[in-house]
């Protein structure tokens with residue numbers, strides 16, 4: 147068996163074309179969706195992501211502002227800036243690039259973002275809403291994964307989904323979204339005892355551990371859908387995922403590549419959440 151590839155770039159451009167139409171409809175009402183991105187420090191990977199986000203905004207008709215604070219900025223300065231953005235009617239979405247420098251408490255920073263502008267879906271209120279099935283914003287990476295599954299008509303209801311990774315950004319919300327769609331969900335970590343025993347029974351396997359090539363062909367069921375959320379930079383500067391793509395693609399039914407898989411979808415769903423926030427702001431202002 148040789149897997150079909152789930153092409154993140156192709157699905158992302160299709161969704162972005164739809165988003166541009168929604169942005170044009172907003173423009174006709176004199177509203178331009180606005181996203182503020184806060185970056186603290188100069189981590190090279192974070193800088194690349196933030197640049198990609200700004201570029202995607204431009205392509206989708208979204209106004210974007212990037213605030214790059216020096217790494218040693220006091221937390222209170224950033225908290226105050228978030229308050230200013232919360233009150234700015236031109237800004238519909240606020241994203242604070244993670245990870246933050248060690249002297250920051252990410253929990254406090256995230257909690258300071260207005261719930262209506264939390265396009266990452268990381269605010270505790272939005273996490274609670276997701277848990278109870280009333281999400282305001284789906285976190286961008288798992289949202290992108292769900293769109294990829296939908297685009298390829300992957301059956302979710304009744305299927306066994308195994309998520310490897312338990313982060314607040316990917317693993318936990320991913321598990322909840324698969325559960326919401328009727329999957330039987332198993333959450334593992336990279337340290338799960340006899341991990342292969344679980345992954346071998348997965349109809350849908352989502353891997354987000356940050357451990358390069360940790361999922362090998364022997365760990366995957368023939369015909370499974372394999373989603374690789376990992377982005378690891380090798381010593382030579384190239385990118386690789388958490389899945390050993392070369393061997394797993396010979397056994398899986400569907401598989402995402404790295405790069406060109408989940409990454410472009412993450413940014414696209416950020417654009418989608420920002421446009422959604424701008425559309426909601428019109429209705430809120432109508433009263």
Ligand SMILES: Nc1nc(=O)c2c([nH]1)NC[C@@H]1CN(c3ccc(C(=O)N[C@@H](CCC(=O)O)C(=O)O)cc3)C=[N+]21
Nearest residue numbers: 195241242243244245266286405406407409410412413
């Ligand atoms: N508050 C916050 N929200 C995030 O959503 C967030 C974050 N912090 N911190 C970092 C992670 C990572 N992330 C990526 C987005 C796009 C690509 C992406 O476009 N990847 C390209 C390759 C890009 C490259 O060449 O490095 C691809 O996979 O094809 C990757 C990773 C968003 N994150």
Ligand SMILES: [Mg+2]
Nearest residue numbers: 285286287412
């Ligand atoms: Mg995200």
